Amino acid sequence: MIEVLKTLQSIKSIDGKENEKKRVCDYVHSLFENTGFYIERFENEGIYSIVISSKGGRDTDFLFCGHLDVVDADEQTWEFDEDEEFYYGRGTLDMKGSCAVMINVFLDNQKNILNSNKNFALMFTTDEEIGSSRGVNYLINTIGFNADMVYIPDTGAGMNRFLREGKGFLFTEIKISGVESHGCRPWRGKTALDTFVGLYNNLYEIFPRAKGDEDGWFATSVNIGIINGGEAFNKVMGNLTFNLDIRFHPKNSLEEIENKLYSIVDKFENVECNLLHRFGGFSIDDQSEYIKKISGCGSGLLWSRNRGGKRILIQGLKIFCIFDK
Numbered sequence: 510m511i512e513v514l515k516t517l518q519s520i521k522s523i524d525g526k527e528n529e530k531k532r533v534c535d536y537v538h539s540l541f542e543n544t545g546f547y548i549e550r551f552e553n554e555g556i557y558s559i560v561i562s563s564k565g566g567r568d569t570d571f572l573f574c575g576h577l578d579v580v581d582a583d584e585q586t587w588e589f590d591e592d593e594e595f596y597y598g599r600g601t602l603d604m605k606g607s608c609a610v611m612i613n614v615f616l617d618n619q620k621n622i623l624n625s626n627k628n629f630a631l632m633f634t635t636d637e638e639i640g641s642s643r644g645v646n647y648l649i650n651t652i653g654f655n656a657d658m659v660y661i662p663d664t665g666a667g668m669n670r671f672l673r674e675g676k677g678f679l680f681t682e683i684k685i686s687g688v689e690s691h692g693c694r695p696w697r698g699k700t701a702l703d704t705f706v707g708l709y710n711n712l713y714e715i716f717p718r719a720k721g722d723e724d725g726w727f728a729t730s731v732n733i734g735i736i737n738g739g740e741a742f743n744k745v746m747g748n749l750t751f752n753l754d755i756r757f758h759p760k761n762s763l764e765e766i767e768n769k770l771y772s773i774v775d776k777f778e779n780v781e782c783n784l785l786h787r788f789g790g791f792s793i794d795d796q797s798e799y800i801k802k803i804s805g806c807g808s809g810l811l812w813s814r815n816r817g818g819k820r821i822l823i824q825g826l827k828i829f830c831i832f833d834k
Contacts, residue, residue, distance in 0.1 A: 514609040523581040527555040530635035534559045556643035562630035570627040572656035575608040576637030607662040640786030677790030679755040684781040689747035698745030711773045729757040759790030
């Protein structure tokens with residue numbers, strides 16, 4: 510399993526490197542060749558996905574879902590390292606470590622899975638870090654995969670925690686138009702920054718900043734992750750573009766959040782708002798028979814420690830207690 514993690518981690522499957530996203534799926538494919546599992550490959554607008562199942566088809570009983578893409582970072586973070594407690598390297602926690610565990614579970618329990626009357630499936634995509642619209646969304650809503658139970662070991666709250674609710678998100682690109690002029694005569698132009706400052710202040714009036722994690726979970730948060738604008742230091746900025754990430758508790762509707770955003774944007778004549786990705790969040794039924802079985806497995810279901818944790822790999826995935834109960 511460690512070698513699987515090392516190989517997955519070494520592949521720079523980041524946004525913009527479609528060849529690496531294909532390569533990481535190629536590697537997973539190679540692990541399941543001639544094992545008796547059904548393997549299906551998908552490509553959707555440069556995003557590669559792979560589904561491995563025991564029975565084939567679109568209807569699955571138990572679907573284990575993960576993403577093999579990661580966010581880019583400094584070169585040194587791509588170096589794999591370990592100590593007595595942790596494995597380190599880009600993606601070991603989010604979430605190539607969990608994917609390595611799920612791969613190992615399927616291979617180690619190959620005979621039991623293939624002989625079961627249930628259809629077990631692994632689904633790996635490569636666009637989770639940029640919204641999942643061409644990965645999971647495509648596989649579910651266009652290709653038609655479905656499941657009685659889906660297990661996704663991908664949470665910043667800790668792998669030993671069962672998430673009953675998940676926040677929704679709204680990713681947008683906002684373009685502001687101004688009037689360019691030379692920096693020596695700024696009064697002849699209209700800088701896009703003035704509009705940006707107005708928008709910025711309005712955003713935090715409508716969506717106040719949270720004071721901490723507990724407050725933040727229930728609050729609607731906004732974050733501007735990317736700002737691009739300007740051409741020269743001595744030129745009034747005529748155009749500015751920024752990317753906005755809004756997260757909200759599932760008690761709020763997606764339409765409500767969108768309406769609040771547009772109520773801000775509509776105050777400014779020179780602003781264009783382009784919706785990139787949207788998701789309304791989720792809530793899980795605590796009384797589901799599968800959830801009750803998970804709860805009965807104890808805290809060792811699947812967990813890791815901070816920064817990639819060795820325990821996720823040493824302890825493994827005690828997932829099959831779900832199906833024995």
